[in-house]
Amino acid sequence: MTGAADGATRWALLVEYDGTPFVGWQRQATGVSVQSVLEQAASRLVNDAAVAVTAAGRTDAGVHAAGQVAHLDLPTGLIESRGLTPKRLRDALNFHMRPHPIAVVAAAMVPPDWSARFSANRRRYLYRILNRPARPALERSRVWHVKPPLDPLPMREAAAMLVGRHDFTSFRATACQAKSPLRTLDRLELVVAGGLIEIHAEARSFLHHQVRNMVGTLKLVGEGRWQPGQVATALAALDRAAAGPTAPADGLFLMEVGYAQDPFAETGLSLP
Amino acid sequence: MTGAADGATRWALLVEYDGTPFVGWQRQATGVSVQSVLEQAASRLVNDAAVAVTAAGRTDAGVHAAGQVAHLDLPTGLIESRGLTPKRLRDALNFHMRPHPIAVVAAAMVPPDWSARFSANRRRYLYRILNRPARPALERSRVWHVKPPLDPLPMREAAAMLVGRHDFTSFRATACQAKSPLRTLDRLELVVAGGLIEIHAEARSFLHHQVRNMVGTLKLVGEGRWQPGQVATALAALDRAAAGPTAPADGLFLMEVGYAQDPFAETGLSLP
Numbered sequence: 001m002t003g004a005a006d007g008a009t010r011w012a013l014l015v016e017y018d019g020t021p022f023v024g025w026q027r028q029a030t031g032v033s034v035q036s037v038l039e040q041a042a043s044r045l046v047n048d049a050a051v052a053v054t055a056a057g058r059t060d061a062g063v064h065a066a067g068q069v070a071h072l073d074l075p076t077g078l079i080e081s082r083g084l085t086p087k088r089l090r091d092a093l094n095f096h097m098r099p100h101p102i103a104v105v106a107a108a109m110v111p112p113d114w115s116a117r118f119s120a121n122r123r124r125y126l127y128r129i130l131n132r133p134a135r136p137a138l139e140r141s142r143v144w145h146v147k148p149p150l151d152p153l154p155m156r157e158a159a160a161m162l163v164g165r166h167d168f169t170s171f172r173a174t175a176c177q178a179k180s181p182l183r184t185l186d187r188l189e190l191v192v193a194g195g196l197i198e199i200h201a202e203a204r205s206f207l208h209h210q211v212r213n214m215v216g217t218l219k220l221v222g223e224g225r226w227q228p229g230q231v232a233t234a235l236a237a238l239d240r241a242a243a244g245p246t247a248p249a250d251g252l253f254l255m256e257v258g259y260a261q262d263p264f265a266e267t268g269l270s271l272p
Numbered sequence: 273m274t275g276a277a278d279g280a281t282r283w284a285l286l287v288e289y290d291g292t293p294f295v296g297w298q299r300q301a302t303g304v305s306v307q308s309v310l311e312q313a314a315s316r317l318v319n320d321a322a323v324a325v326t327a328a329g330r331t332d333a334g335v336h337a338a339g340q341v342a343h344l345d346l347p348t349g350l351i352e353s354r355g356l357t358p359k360r361l362r363d364a365l366n367f368h369m370r371p372h373p374i375a376v377v378a379a380a381m382v383p384p385d386w387s388a389r390f391s392a393n394r395r396r397y398l399y400r401i402l403n404r405p406a407r408p409a410l411e412r413s414r415v416w417h418v419k420p421p422l423d424p425l426p427m428r429e430a431a432a433m434l435v436g437r438h439d440f441t442s443f444r445a446t447a448c449q450a451k452s453p454l455r456t457l458d459r460l461e462l463v464v465a466g467g468l469i470e471i472h473a474e475a476r477s478f479l480h481h482q483v484r485n486m487v488g489t490l491k492l493v494g495e496g497r498w499q500p501g502q503v504a505t506a507l508a509a510l511d512r513a514a515a516g517p518t519a520p521a522d523g524l525f526l527m528e529v530g531y532a533q534d535p536f537a538e539t540g541l542s543l544p
Binding site: 017018064087090091094101102103104105106132133135136140142 | 288289290336338359362363366373374375376377378404405406407408409410412414
């Protein structure tokens with residue numbers, strides 16, 4: 001939670017990526033991460049010096065982002081010596097990240113103590129289930145393919161039981177590093193269109209795997225293997241083993257991160 | 273326009289595909305086509321005998337389909353001897369087409385003189401433009417990336433001039449084999465959401481490259497390089513050179529083919 005050093009300017013980035021080829025947001029011992037591609041592109045702007053990039057949400061391997069937010073610090077001198085502007089930073093990072101499926105959609109100058117992660121007060125995720133017998137062709141690696149027909153009505157009933165302030169221990173990865181399992185889930189809503197079931201989840205913050213564990217449990221309800229009330233029982237058990245399995249990463253998208261003040265308001269966001 | 277032979281049953285298929293890896297719908301001397309993958313999968317059901325598959329719209333290389341329709345003839349004996357049903361045909365074709373990004377979403381038995389191509393009375397296409405400086409990450413190969421800001425208002429004005437019954441010679445590929453250049457364009461509508469411009473086109477049938485040539489011309493209007501009225505002038509010129517360039521295949525999707533009677537009505541379409 002450190003601010004930018006003297007002589008450095010902090011920049012916020014709005015980032016979109018296809019998670020399929022990556023080991024996740026975070027740097028790993030092996031494999032290519034979204035963070036490492038962004039950091040290597042940024043280091044090209046400072047004679048290959050190391051640059052750290054911090055994200056609002058450290059998405060897992062295979063998870064996609066339409067609206068990830070990150071920040072990084074660059075020498076303030078670049079603004080005068082190299083004419084660095086938000087648009088030029090966006091274009092330079094995109095140039096150096098080719099051909100990875102990562103795009104900086106917008107960049108903005110932010111105060112030195114602003115943090116993409118700790119200043120965020122809202123995260124919105126979308127989970128997409130393709131519910132039909134035929135496998136996905138157009139949406140391959142962007143949906144969870146579930147063949148047996150799911151009934152959205154009991155799924156909605158069960159989802160409503162998870163909304164609110166709860167101890168989400170039953171829906172938290174065992175590796176989760178958050179200090180408290182208490183979270184306030186503001187929205188968990190199903191939208192059904194054709195064979196696609198879209199599940200929208202919103203909260204100030206989520207526990208590790210929380211969305212995927214909730215979706216994996218709702219799927220049991222949709223199949224009729226669980227009654228909706230069993231989800232409330234699983235929540236009350238405060239035991240990961242009491243809830244359903246983790247839904248695959250493919251269907252999960254980080255859609256939006258919210259802040260008290262939108263850092264990209266002046267850039268017109270993704271609008272050209 | 274031949275019907276099914278004696279002893280053969282005609283089947284309709286609802287087909288979805290990602291056009292990126294294919295040379296197009298139609299068989300070519302080299303490269304993999306959607307038609308050849310489907311035909312090879314079908315031939316596995318008849319001891320590797322040749323099976324011909326006919327589509328409603330012969331999409332070009334790189335063009336996608338969410339709702340292509342095709343038909344094929346199979347020995348009627350398979351229904352009794354192998355218990356062939358619409359669902360089993362769908363599943364068998366999908367099994368044999370793996371791992372190609374093609375999916376038979378539904379299959380249905382149709383009358384022997386029914387044709388996916390000649391019985392069709394409506395085609396709906398969607399063309400997607402991603403209009404922002406940053407290249408697509410999530411929608412790579414599924415949009416036309418246009419960096420300069422497009423103004424949708426004059427584009428809508430120009431699109432309205434193309435709707436109706438016209439000689440579309442100016443928007444027709446020189447290789448187009450249709451006997452008449454007369455077509456009735458029922459809908460050419462822009463829907464703008466964020467950086468995405470979606471252009472919906474509907475007609476009984478289209479000329480070769482007609483949608484892509486119309487989109488390539490509308491883009492000139494959106495950039496301000498053409499006034500909307502120049503599109504009407506280009507249409508009246510009856511000269512391909514008078515209209516704008518062909519928009520790339522990546523952004524084009526065949527969404528739906530219409531028939532007097534929906535062959536998939538009883539299957540519940542893409543619903544499981």
